[in-house]
Amino acid sequence: MVGLAATFGSGAMTNSINDFDGADLFLVIGSNTTSQHPLIGSRIINAVKRGAKLLLIDPREIQLAEFADLHLRHDIGTDVAVLNGIMNVIIEEGLDDKEFVETRTEGFDQLKDVVSKYPPRVVEKISGINSHDLKKAALMYAKADKAMLVYAMGITQHTTGVDNVKTCANLAMLTGHLGRPSTGVNPLRGQNNVQGACDMGALPNVYSGYQPVTDLAVKKKFEDAWGVAALNDKVGLTIIDMMIAAQKGGLKALYVMGENPLMSDPDTSHIEHALSNLDFLVVQDIFLSETAAKADVVLPAASFAEKEGTYTNTERRVQISGKAISSPGLARPDWQIICELSTLAGYPMNYKSPVDIMKDINAVTPSYAGITYERLERGYGLQWPCINEDHPGTPYLHKDKFSKGKGTFIPCEFKPVVEMPDEEYDFMLTTGRIYYQYHTGTMTRRTSILDREAPAALVEINPEDAKKLGIKNNEIVELTSRRGSIKLKAEITKRVPQNVVFSTFHFHESPVNILTSPAYDPIAKIPEYKGCAVKVRRCA
Amino acid sequence: MKTLAKKDLIKAMNIWAQKHDVLSPTKTAPGDCIFDTFREKTFTLDYKKPPLSPKAVFFPHSEVTFKVEKNEYREIVSAKKMLIFGLRACDMMGILQASSFMSRDRKDVYYNAKRNAATTIVMACPGPQNETCFCTTTRSGPVAQKGFDLQFYDVGDAFLIEIGTSRGEELLSAIPLADVDESQARRQIEEFKQKAIRSIPEVKSFIKAMNKLKDGKADEKIWDSFGQKCITCGGCAFVCPTCTCFNVYDHQSSPGNGLRARTWDACLYGGFTREASGHNPRASQALRLKRRHEHKLLHFNEIDIQGSLCGCVGCGRCSDYCPVHIGTLEVVKAIAE
Numbered sequence: 065m066v067g068l069a070a071t072f073g074s075g076a077m078t079n080s081i082n083d084f085d086g087a088d089l090f091l092v093i094g095s096n097t098t099s100q101h102p103l104i105g106s107r108i109i110n111a112v113k114r115g116a117k118l119l120l121i122d123p124r125e126i127q128l129a130e131f132a133d134l135h136l137r138h139d140i141g142t143d144v145a146v147l148n149g150i151m152n153v154i155i156e157e158g159l160d161d162k163e164f165v166e167t168r169t170e171g172f173d174q175l176k177d178v179v180s181k182y183p184p185r186v187v188e189k190i191s192g193i194n195s196h197d198l199k200k201a202a203l204m205y206a207k208a209d210k211a212m213l214v215y216a217m218g219i220t221q222h223t224t225g226v227d228n229v230k231t232c233a234n235l236a237m238l239t240g241h242l243g244r245p246s247t248g249v250n251p252l253r254g255q256n257n258v259q260g261a262c263d264m265g266a267l268p269n270v271y272s273g274y275q276p277v278t279d280l281a282v283k284k285k286f287e288d289a290w291g292v293a294a295l296n297d298k299v300g301l302t303i304i305d306m307m308i309a310a311q312k313g314g315l316k317a318l319y320v321m322g323e324n325p326l327m328s329d330p331d332t333s334h335i336e337h338a339l340s341n342l343d344f345l346v347v348q349d350i351f352l353s354e355t356a357a358k359a360d361v362v363l364p365a366a367s368f369a370e371k372e373g374t375y376t377n378t379e380r381r382v383q384i385s386g387k388a389i390s391s392p393g394l395a396r397p398d399w400q401i402i403c404e405l406s407t408l409a410g411y412p413m414n415y416k417s418p419v420d421i422m423k424d425i426n427a428v429t430p431s432y433a434g435i436t437y438e439r440l441e442r443g444y445g446l447q448w449p450c451i452n453e454d455h456p457g458t459p460y461l462h463k464d465k466f467s468k469g470k471g472t473f474i475p476c477e478f479k480p481v482v483e484m485p486d487e488e489y490d491f492m493l494t495t496g497r498i499y500y501q502y503h504t505g506t507m508t509r510r511t512s513i514l515d516r517e518a519p520a521a522l523v524e525i526n527p528e529d530a531k532k533l534g535i536k537n538n539e540i541v542e543l544t545s546r547r548g549s550i551k552l553k554a555e556i557t558k559r560v561p562q563n564v565v566f567s568t569f570h571f572h573e574s575p576v577n578i579l580t581s582p583a584y585d586p587i588a589k590i591p592e593y594k595g596c597a598v599k600v601r602r603c604a
Numbered sequence: 605m606k607t608l609a610k611k612d613l614i615k616a617m618n619i620w621a622q623k624h625d626v627l628s629p630t631k632t633a634p635g636d637c638i639f640d641t642f643r644e645k646t647f648t649l650d651y652k653k654p655p656l657s658p659k660a661v662f663f664p665h666s667e668v669t670f671k672v673e674k675n676e677y678r679e680i681v682s683a684k685k686m687l688i689f690g691l692r693a694c695d696m697m698g699i700l701q702a703s704s705f706m707s708r709d710r711k712d713v714y715y716n717a718k719r720n721a722a723t724t725i726v727m728a729c730p731g732p733q734n735e736t737c738f739c740t741t742t743r744s745g746p747v748a749q750k751g752f753d754l755q756f757y758d759v760g761d762a763f764l765i766e767i768g769t770s771r772g773e774e775l776l777s778a779i780p781l782a783d784v785d786e787s788q789a790r791r792q793i794e795e796f797k798q799k800a801i802r803s804i805p806e807v808k809s810f811i812k813a814m815n816k817l818k819d820g821k822a823d824e825k826i827w828d829s830f831g832q833k834c835i836t837c838g839g840c841a842f843v844c845p846t847c848t849c850f851n852v853y854d855h856q857s858s859p860g861n862g863l864r865a866r867t868w869d870a871c872l873y874g875g876f877t878r879e880a881s882g883h884n885p886r887a888s889q890a891l892r893l894k895r896r897h898e899h900k901l902l903h904f905n906e907i908d909i910q911g912s913l914c915g916c917v918g919c920g921r922c923s924d925y926c927p928v929h930i931g932t933l934e935v936v937k938a939i940a941e
Contacts, residue, residue, distance in 0.1 A: 102835045106927035109833045130832050444634060499836065512853035512867060516875040538882055 066588045067229025073468025078248030078461045080379045086246035089208035093121040094218020099499045101252045125559045140492050140595045141481035142191035147231040149187030151179040153202035161240030169237050171473035178475035206239050210246040221593040225585040227476035237471045243462040253378040260376030268300030273429035289428050302589035310338035317344040324353040327504035330580035330591040331547050353506045364395040371397035373418040382435050383445035481595035482583035489597035492564045501570035521574035522555040524566040530556045540603040548578035605789035606781045607762040616779040624687035653733035657695045657845035662718040666867040675860045683717035690727045693745030694919040698845020700751040700910040726752040731803035736920025741807045744917040746800040809940035817902040826938040831890025833928045838870030840922040871896050897935050
């Protein structure tokens with residue numbers, strides 16, 4: 065998000081899901097689309113079947129690899145080098161969109177300077193990508209008429225996450241694959257409402273619609289709207305910062321809603337210590353998660369089916385969701401719990417329903433001003449920005465100019481994964497999700513068929529490595545990093561390259577985040593889930 | 605023969621609703637049509653082919669079969685007096701096939717309790733409801749041959765009513781009807797039927813595919829190519845009127861308390877055939893797709909198909925909704941080619 069905000073002025077998927085049907089080429093990097101966004105993945109498959117090209121950049125041989133015209137399997141964490149190499153070729157070959165660069169962007173000379181250091185031969189040494197393939201990829205992307213760049217957590221979950229995103233943005237601007245239907249830079253959001261949560265200001269630095277807390281005019285506007293004096297104009301803490309502060313004792317109380325940091329945050333031992341160091345922990349969730357089990361107070365929340373409201377999906381579309389069943393026991397919708405807590409704390413919140421809350425959102429959030437409940441009830445949602453009630457919504461961003469005026473090239477140098485394999489910890493562990501389980505399994509592990517499909521954690525190991533280590537399929541192995549060890553079953557598969565193992569964070573029986581590195585991106589504060597050093601041992 | 609004036613339909617529905625839970629075509633706010641509890645305001649006759657067949661009436665997506673409370677076991681067989689109005693012929697055949705399967709060797713008490721408590725009124729199709737309808741090929745429509753309690757034929761201002769059972773006849777006793785000449789009505793129904801059949805062309809590739817499968821001449825490679833792009837959502841099984849596979853699970857809420865339930869399952873999931881050892885006789889998505897389609901087109905049970913052609917009723921929903929276009933129509937086309 066920060067990366068796109070810096071280059072384009074807006075941190076969201078630039079284009080729409082329907083745009084996939086019209087694209088000529090997809091550059092998919094760091095997204096296991098069929099597994100994590102299967103309906104978007106199926107659009108890509110259908111498009112390829114009708115003749116669109118697919119350029120896949122991913123270390124793993126994911127399902128999309130079967131459909132790819134070219135699959136570059138780069139070494140983990142070398143995304144900036146690969147993308148810089150692609151831009152190097154594009155500029156060398158004169159395939160950059162000179163008119164777009166001239167009229168719509170700034171900072172091209174700096175970009176040119178940086179990418180000139182990444183000719184294919186150099187990139188081959190860094191990333192393992194054959195220079196011939198890199199050239200081919202560059203020509204494919206640059207020559208396409210309508211190319212969509214698609215990425216997900218494979219790009220962002222690195223210490224260089226922001227650099228990776230900026231570099232994706234640079235590539236799209238360089239070739240003018242932006243501001244038109246079926247083009248753009250398209251980060252696929254990992255949860256149904258993560259876009260909405262960000263849009264509503266569930267971030268330490270902004271109010272709703274990305275209005276900075278440090279902007280005094282914005283501060284005044286919210287003080288007036290909410291009838292309060294002296295809102296805090298300092299940027300707050302990210303999760304990473306909070307956990308560090310809790311461990312050091314500076315943070316005393318934590319209120320967690322719908323998160324399970326004991327399973328989802330890196331370096332579990334550190335998180336455990338941080339949480340136990342708190343004076344007071346409140347967890348609001350629909351099930352008693354691992355984190356909730358440690359809480360002083362648990363507030364039972366209603367599930368999606370038990371409440372009404374709106375979600376904002378990956379394409380910035382706000383959609384209504386209705387209530388289908390009643391909540392069990394004492395569970396209540398989150399908004400009701402928050403309203404009551406606020407009232408008890410001395411600031412009465414008297415919303416009668418999500419409709420009332422939406423009116424407030426419309427009033428203080430320019431990009432949501434026209435997204436009223438009445439309009440949402442009439443159709444299939446509206447895409448922000450939607451600045452007034454007559455505005456039809458925005459299927460693609462940056463049409464004639466970028467949100468910030470001119471797009472800015474922010475070139476980045478390649479930096480390797482912080483914890484690279486060495487002699488002792490000789491494998492690169494990369495983590496992610498699988499099709500059947502969702503995040504820490506709070507919901508999917510409780511769903512009989514999903515848990516039957518994927519009942520236990522697996523670690524993917526390349527057959528060559530397995531042979532060397534004497535590991536057979538389905539055998540229990542032990543993974544050890546500098547932070548701890550876990551045991552889990554081996555899946556021997558060519559899906560992972562040699563010297564790399566892949567596992568998931570869904571299973572409390574083998575919590576992979578005991579192993580992961582606490583290193584994080586200095587700007588976005590996103591942890592490097594995609595790479596850390598481990599050793600692998602056969603247990604039997 | 606009896607007829608019901610169209611203007612009296614709502615009155616009839618309200619009368620039936622006094623003694624039944626009536627499910628009927630319902631328009632939702634964004635404009636979709638589904639089978640839902642009858643309400644005058646949202647009831648519609650312009651409903652084409654609802655996205656879901658009403659199979660969930662008898663076979664709910666998720667159903668508790670017994671509960672344990674304080675170590676006491678209590679079976680739960682639930683059924684309500686239902687009336688389903690506006691079934692399409694293909695869905696009626698779906699119910700017939702599923703009912704046969706659910707009571708042939710062993711009576712599934714949960715299914716049959718609900719089936720026996722339900723009255724069915726079929727609305728004969730005047731033609732294809734969308735481009736994927738192929739009931740004339742599978743001999744399951746456009747007019748139902750059996751199974752219904754009543755069948756309505758829309759002939760303009762009124763419905764001609766064909767009586768299927770005494771239960772259907774009873775329904776007629778309380779509503780305002782008129783009489784028409786029997787032989788004239790029969791003629792009208794025959795014309796209706798012929799016109800409808802003519803408007804739904806036979807899918808030749810379907811027959812050809814069935815024959816090729818029977819003769820062992822289907823190209824095995826097509827399964828690999830479909831298997832490659834299947835995203836394993838299981839949606840084809842969930843929208844299919846004749847798919848009735850389920851998974852059983854237990855949930856303990858506290859020691860001595862809990863429940864056993866069953867939920868819809870799909871043969872496209874790996875865990876459906878995976879054995880305890882980890883071995884899976886249908887190890888790949890290609891093999892699972894092959895199994896699914898062969899089950900419908902080749903390895904069906906003669907009793908279960910209830911006089912239709914095979915285990916597919918030609919509703920076309922799998923082709924309507926598969927996100928990667930692996931519906932029955934696409935599969936038979938690939939086999940036939």
